[in-house]
Amino acid sequence: MKTNNPTRQAAVTTADKVFEQIQHAIVEGDIPSGSKISEPELAKYYQISRSTLREALNRLEKCHLIERKANVGSRVVKCSIEGLLELYITREALEGMACRQAAINMSNEEISEMQAMLKMHGQTQELKDGIAYYQEEGDLDFHYKVILGSHNKQLIELICGQLYHLIRMYRCQFGMNSPRASRAFDEHSRIIQAIADRDGELAEMLMRRHIAASRKNIENKISKEMTQQEQTKIQLIKS
């Protein structure tokens, strides 16, 4: 599995390496969401000093995987439905704009590459008649390519450098194998078409709908999973 994103340079220092290890552990849930982080304990586990560990923790904080309070300590970020929905809202804004910029700034070569990639994904999908592979790898690849295609360093840094780790964390922890795979593939096709047509406005709109559809899919799932009782319970709490 591809764990590193193309925007970050390779980890050279030990703090970098430990950062990646802990990051992986948090994303995969090996270090539970919401749990407290003990600096001495983790430092001992990874055979490094506390200074080095704290350096790694700072990077984890940078991509919103842990939260620190002064003189109290660090906690792994707590996954919640509200947090997930907020993340989708943010993605819709940022990736929508990235898609618009991609339609303006991508080179013809980049567009050709993306079309080739999509074609390959389509074949793989046909082959496996399938959901899992495309959903995991292909979807991320597609979104990555679009974001990088914006040629906007600010957007790239925010989405690829910070938000995407959180997204992966939610995917792992909430086990998101949504049945939207084939529909998502069609949506991707239309988005690339809009980019190839240099239609930024349409490209943004399609990307926003694509992400909003995933969000609504989750919202529906949640409300279905709730029994009537639970819903009334929440109603009571809210009032």
Added chain:
Amino acid sequence: MKTNNPTRQAAVTTADKVFEQIQHAIVEGDIPSGSKISEPELAKYYQISRSTLREALNRLEKCHLIERKANVGSRVVKCSIEGLLELYITREALEGMACRQAAINMSNEEISEMQAMLKMHGQTQELKDGIAYYQEEGDLDFHYKVILGSHNKQLIELICGQLYHLIRMYRCQFGMNSPRASRAFDEHSRIIQAIADRDGELAEMLMRRHIAASRKNIENKISKEMTQQEQTKIQLIKS
């Protein structure tokens, strides 16, 4: 002048305090944009150890004011026209969405407060017939209130916690006293109206136009300041 934003808790540790001091120095240009940061030098200047300084540097990196390379060191971020325009693009996406969410999630009390604030700003503006005060304080206050009104922690953290310092830096260093003050005031009024009407779609559109107008204002200014010769020079470089 109000330097702290409402999202961050008060600085308790010395690293926090030094962080704020350096942050201020960078934003105001006392530490020049693009200059290299010497850890021993700065640590000596602020009378702290290098560990503490590095802690502060990590926070500065978090809000994109400095950039670090492994085994090489830190540099203050370099202000550029391209960077500024990219920042506006990002703001347009994030604050536009925040505005949409504000129209959905703000309480009636919050909306009333904002209307009162705007009224006050209007009077101050009339009084001074003026540009400077409203442009500096009022504009930031307005945008802050809208962002917080989104009630979306992710958006709030991204914009207020990270991008905002960069925005202030550009304002200081490029001396942005645009002549858009009175027009901006009208635009703010319409945005609040849309929020009060709970019209999220319109609110987002108006906020995006509001920010895009500032961006285009800058783009025009730049292309005007360029002489014909310089433009052809750039044309040559691009081709």
Added chain:
DNA sequence: TTACTTGTAATTGTCGACAATAATACTTAA
């Protein structure tokens, strides 16, 4: 029993020193 206070243990923040890496200056050969 409960609430408050005090004392202890553990955790985080800060420090100075050493190791590893990168930048610079110097030397030597062509």
Added chain:
DNA sequence: TTAAGTATTATTGTCGACAATTACAAGTAA
């Protein structure tokens, strides 16, 4: 004179120890 290679210097990364703060526990009074 220039180029490459080497030695030196300076800077960053890492370490272990101490100080300050917080959390926990025991004890006391109501």
